[in-house]
Amino acid sequence: MTTLNTTVEVNVKEQAKQAQKASKKLSLLTTEEKNEALNIIADVLEKETDYILQENNKDLERGKEKEFTEAFMDRLRLTEDRVKDFANGLREVAQLEDPVGEVLSDWNLDNGMQVEQVRVPLGVIGMIYEARPNVTVDATGLALKSGNAIVLKGGSNALNSNKGIVKVIHSALPKTKIPVDAVQLIATTDRKATSELFTMKEHIDVLIPRGGGALINTVVNNATVPVLETGVGNCHIYFDKAADAKKAINIFINAKTDRPAVCNAAETLIVHKEWLNENKDLLEKSLADNNIKIHGDEHIVNTFKDAVLADEDDWSNEYLGLEIAIKSVESTQEAIDHIETYGTKHSEAIITEDPESASLFRNLVDAAAVYHNASTRFTDGSALGFGAEIGISTQKLHARGPMGLPALTTIKYCMTGTGQIR
């Protein structure tokens, strides 16, 4: 990697300013120019796999010394396949429709003035994330395709990996129409650098935190820059009185065990007591077969021999593993109330053959995605057909649910007149 001479400085404000300046040029590029650039970056990343793995290895060595968990090391680890994956991810983003320039609506006023509502890039995206170095590439690809510059602040434990990846991207950009300054890495382990981003309203248009609840809360509570909040998912599945037992258990086991560590996995099962009365044995066997540990309310503890009493933590937090909290209720409304208290507005499901119950649940549950007789696992950009996603929004403003490229744009009213006055 001898051709790389880009040095990454840590002057957060200066970097954000450079990104903003670059974003102006970037906003004028054609779709073809952006797509070509993404394909070139993908090729160069693949070509520099050895260099990237070598830099990643520094982080892995340090991680071993620090005795990080295997789960953490797995998130941190890059392999030849993973590099190929994120390079291919860029190629897929190049295939996606370009949201920029879309005229969402246009009309003429009576006085003849023409009004166009046009989709334009947000400008500069600040991405704050944790251990996964692939986010560096994924987020960069989505930002550039939607005409935005990006300021990256990854986790300290992945610093060498991220520096390596961004060096490679910077080496590719001069072969494209995208200015090198459009991709900025805040290459430091100093937490102050992150908090500087929080208030840099003049130069950063949106912050996107991706990671655990603590990271997200820190950003939301301290940022004056607008935030796109991505999701902690304390997701519930409710077995209504009229739930088909086989369907219900099948959906629940899928939502719990398919990928327990992701945000759209089920974390609490709410069961109607009448349903439970009839189907207790079937449910108990399925949970046991799947090695799912049960926490529950008193009624559940009295019903299942292996259940332990749940506390506030069990209701409030994600297990992200093979454990479940079970709440017994006597009505759909009680289930809805429990979700209102403990849910994180991500994905919630009702399993029922009763359309009235389904309708009540759909209307009153306040979440990005509400399911009737399907697994919560479908709350995902690629599962829904959006292509790549920048995250899953659990907030209500701007974008809700899986966020594809349009979430990285805003609109501009473009007015064309011949001298109209009011």
Add this chain to the structure above:
Amino acid sequence: MTTLNTTVEVNVKEQAKQAQKASKKLSLLTTEEKNEALNIIADVLEKETDYILQENNKDLERGKEKEFTEAFMDRLRLTEDRVKDFANGLREVAQLEDPVGEVLSDWNLDNGMQVEQVRVPLGVIGMIYEARPNVTVDATGLALKSGNAIVLKGGSNALNSNKGIVKVIHSALPKTKIPVDAVQLIATTDRKATSELFTMKEHIDVLIPRGGGALINTVVNNATVPVLETGVGNCHIYFDKAADAKKAINIFINAKTDRPAVCNAAETLIVHKEWLNENKDLLEKSLADNNIKIHGDEHIVNTFKDAVLADEDDWSNEYLGLEIAIKSVESTQEAIDHIETYGTKHSEAIITEDPESASLFRNLVDAAAVYHNASTRFTDGSALGFGAEIGISTQKLHARGPMGLPALTTIKYCMTGTGQIR
């Protein structure tokens, strides 16, 4: 007004909770039920005009004692006509299309699961505003029509007026399907009550500040609840080298003088030096005829005999009166750069007969509305045909420019399956 027995308590959290509870019921109402309610509220407000004016008079008396400016007193003052106006405003909102329930898109996955992206209310809107008591009615109407509960915190100096208006609304609501708790007034002059709203994420879905820059900044800088930022407008009009002189001056005088105190009025004029060279006399005469005081850069001060040298304040802030800052430039890019430095991303105009200049300006100026050969005064919900507006957004997320009813909604993904798993 002897029939009124609703007391307004000041327990902010309790009020927000009540609003949230009411919002659930409100979200289930039909368009007809909401429209009928708005018409009933309008009738009762008109019927209780005397009571409302009597309460308003208490604020006016106090304002006189405190020697508020006439402009301030005018914003505070209600009259029979103004009560009729806001009652009619509610009737107009009843006529607007209901955004709630609109299916924005729907599709089926290959596995048969149905996906619907449905428009739903935000939930609870927190409205923080200053002296104008009519905002109490306008904001309530827009919130209720879009299925949202509202928590109102008006300016201390309008407290009696707002209490009076909300008492009347509360007396009308029992005749409608809308729960009384859906409209909450934080009836106190204690500033702590306002800051309590800033962090009440669990019960308030969005804060909308309406008023001067200081109020808006306080909310933006201190709120963890998402904010819809409404607009300070430091709007520029740029006379390009190729501007038609008559058109240019006509547009500028309209944008400056039609209503100088509003946010879409022009505050800075940027002129190309070559244009100025040719049209100096015409411009000077028009400004003088309209009693517009000139601040300007050195070139302007040397050109116009009555101009005084502009400082940073002149470039940065709104005059909201018959004054103007004039900046001379040598290129469209220089004009764009000036706007980038001092603009507030509200409304910006270029006057030119050169399509290339117009296109550069349109693409590079970062604002909610960009005009070519028309007055900035059209950035307004009613001028653009949206009906009533809750404010003009100068932020990029969620809503940009004039915000009508759809800005008060979010989306929900509603999935219907037959047992689909991933």
